[in-house]
Amino acid sequence: MTQQARRLRARLAALGAVGVTALAAAGIQGVAHAAGAPLPVVITGEDRVDLSLHSDNGDPTEPQIDLRLDVPGEEFEGDGEVPPVHLGDYTVRIDASGLKGVAKADLPCDADGLVAVCSGYDLYAGTTFNRLGGIRLDLADDSEAGDTGKIVVTGEGEGLEFTPLTVDVRVGGPELLNRELSMPKDLKAGDAFEPSLGVMNVGGLPAQGTVLRLLGSRGLSFPDSYGNCSSSELNTGDLLRQRTEVLCTFPDTLDAGAAYTLSRQVRVQTADFALNDIFSYSFRPLEPGEEKTLHQGERRRQGSGPDLTLERAGDADPAQYVKYAELDLPKTNTYDLELTGASVSGAAGDTVPVKIGFRNNGPGWIGALRSGGEPFSFTVVPPEGSTFSSTPEQCTPAGVDGSDPGYICWAPTPMLEDARLTFPFELRIDKVVEGARGRVALPDWDNPFDSDASNDVAWIVLNAPDAPGDGGAGGSDGGPSDDPSAPGTGDEGGSDGPDSGTNGTNGTSGGAGGDDAEGGLALTGAQGVGLLGGAAVLALGLGAVVVAYQRRRAGRDGDAAV
Template sequence: MTEQAQRRPGPLRTLGLVAAVSLVAAGAATGTARAADEPLPVTITGEDRVDLSLGSGNGDPTEPQVDLRLDVPGEEHEGDGDIPAVFNGEYTIRIDATALEGVASVDLPCDVDGLVATCTGGELYAGQQYNRLGGIRLDIDDDSEAGDSGSIEVTGAGEGLEFTPLTVDVLVGGPEFVNRKLSLPEDYRAGETYKAPLGLRNAGDMPAEGAVLRFHGSRGVFFPDSYGNCAYSEVTTGPLLYQGTDVVCVFPDGIAAGAAYTTAEPLKVNTADFALRDIFTYSFTAVAPDEAAGLLAAKDYRRGNGADLALKQVSDADPADYARYAELDLPTTNTYDLELTGASLDAAAGETVTAEIGFRNNGPAWISALRSGGESFSFTVQAPDGATVTKVPQKCREITLPDGGGKGYRCFVSTPLLEDAEFTYPFELRVDRVVENARGRVALPESHDPAESDLENNSAWIVLNGPDGQTDGGTGQNGGGTPSASPSPSSSSGPGQGGTSGSGTGGTSGGGVQGGLASTGAGGTVLIGGAALLALGLGAGATVLLRRRAPRTGGAVA
């Protein structure tokens, strides 16, 4: 069976109610746009080429090299709750690897009979996130020899569906490219240009007919040059995790076995003023000349209009300077400033008032959280003495505060978080009895991230019937309630964690990959694949105010 979408009841975690309804409506519109007699187009996706090494290993033996999914037209669902299907009906996917007999060993998903597997399903969802078939693992065996090749054919069938098949080409002992390692100058700052010395070494047993260079920069990274043998795709909308620039460059000349090459000039990598722990990564792979034209003409990519980027061979390359992956987090020196603001209210016994708790990022940096995949962090709220919380924002839940702090509330903030994000969390309080200068503490967990520039504004107070209306700043000695550490990823994250960029009530400017808030869970050290997800959905219970900066200049030119 295919790995279908998880359907979980409960509140939407990452989209406001309005946004969620809009997505459902958009999905419905997509479904009704097709004529009843037109089949639904479904594209089988996955890696279309696997090169197996005879000597240097083929990665983690438990990890597949091919991740098979079905891509279905429509807006992909983001958030929790029921995921609407765009198709209901039986379909079958056939994975035929018989051409690899004597070439390589194959581990297939679903129901396997020899070198053929069959996957079945009954529902399809928009996009491909929730339409995963499974992974294909390939390894060399005793019969594998340099130059052996074959392919895997993946086809589909189902009434009312039209499948675009996938062919996965496999080559044993062919060209094997490793990439020159990168290192960032210690004094590199946001807004500056890093000149990246890109290079490759063919550690394989055979020459390559040509090479392809792919490089990527996350939202705070852009590339000022426009090379004629490169094509550029810049994503500036949708989930922040996936925003950024992707570039593919083609080099048609042969790459000799055992030889090393470098680009004729360093690649200029610029960062925006808000960049912090953004990701730049690149890799070279082998390509045949007949594949090159198609890469540069790919959908959503624009061809560069400058001179070509060239490769030149180097004779003194040290194999220790090359690795399978080459990437950097840049810059690491920028700062952000999270600030909480409380509220000062006067009320008599029996009255109900609303405390507007404020949260904002004063920048200048965003919190990318790219390497943790957009994990949430949190802050705690305690009601003043004599008052009862009668209504809480959607992104908050009741907890027991540690160290005898009593009942309180934990409120969640999704990442990535924009450099100018600003939210309001309205708590409705009923005054049961009047206590002069009653105070309830609002606090972020203790931060050990050197990128946070001001820790003094990480706590504030809700004050009822106070003498002076002062609510913000300092940890104070009254009001109690020690902030607790943020939840683990399993308790705060899930499908669609984070959101999309944009503005308006019920959305957020935050949502994404390493970095920030080391003690709150918004940081991390493991790179996610691909990757981009954020908008903190506060729903009708919270007001979200977003201020987006003017678009940066100098991005990739096409």
């Protein structure tokens, strides 16, 4: 029982019958529900586990089965204590005696040999707060290929109706590994390449049919079409999840210990904007009856032309076959990040708007697929004699004690190849300093993908000597040059808000929100290039800055998934 459950149970006992009635009326539904129909509870977890005779079956400290209870209702997502939907003793029995002579089982809760009993008192809507524990399975000394067994999980409790779970366990079944991929030489964005794909059954039993899955992120596609394949494209919504998928089915048997190759090579096409996009492929056994339904669905497009087939290869080295086969490509493309400053004028006491521009001039997009969309950072320092009176929500103070007038801003990834972002500031002129300028800069980095480092710095110029203004809030955008007198380039179509760029149906990451930023100091940015050097981290106190940014973003966006 959790500490939260103990506190609630003690509270109910103290309240007595009147208190219980009041709490039930207020939304603690367990008492009221128990008086009516039983509350349905589904025991969930993996319903099948295949144990390999050729591997350690994953991390030996990690269970293959995660047991939970699924209770009707909407999961709690607010702050504070989670309200239960049922209060009352219940037990869940895990019977793994069917694995005797088949496999070893490490069971949760109170275990006696191959049988364990878990007890509880409180149940919550959904599955998140109803975890029973994990089951770890390993080979036994007498495990042999073809051995099978079952784990049966049942439950009981007053006012509850449990749906049991049966887990089928098999030893040494078909185990398909994929031929390791080789990086194509001199592959450029816009080119196509033909990887050598193959499969080897290293298991102890034949596979009665197989499924091939080809997967390419946003910058990759598969132009060929085959009669036994179907494809689907996801080209809207979250850029991290946009992809093309191809599924091919092969009904023929794959013998244990044998290797196979495709009858013809499959082409992978890269887009002109592709950069470190992910290509992967995998084979798995075909489930009984799956071939009839696998290619169905509104988004799936059935292929045409001849079938793609598998041909048996000669002697194969199992060391050349892996569980996960994938490549990041192409690696020769570049992008061009550009910062745009501003030139403004005003009198002491005035507040003037300043728009900082951030854009990608392409040709490559910035997927940051491996990092899950970590943001780019840049710093904004006000000119001498001025302070920022208003800043975008994507920016946060650089200092931890208020002594640093600068700000750190985040531009989110993935970022489209033509993304345009605007960060609106308001600058208060405390004292007129002619020609004062503030620096806007990306980190001083060695980024092989940024093709032009000269526009990584821009300036906010305040009251330039040749500015003709009347001391008001007017002025034009400054150019991305080290020379504060250089003519400005403007925002070139960027909107006035910080969310211009790729938001909407074309993706969620074009705005300056950085919804997928994660972690603390390790702002690795797109494609694994460090965004902030150690000296910058120390100078700007980024530990507190990142935490502040994450809290602000979490409060704005909730629990955004990656």
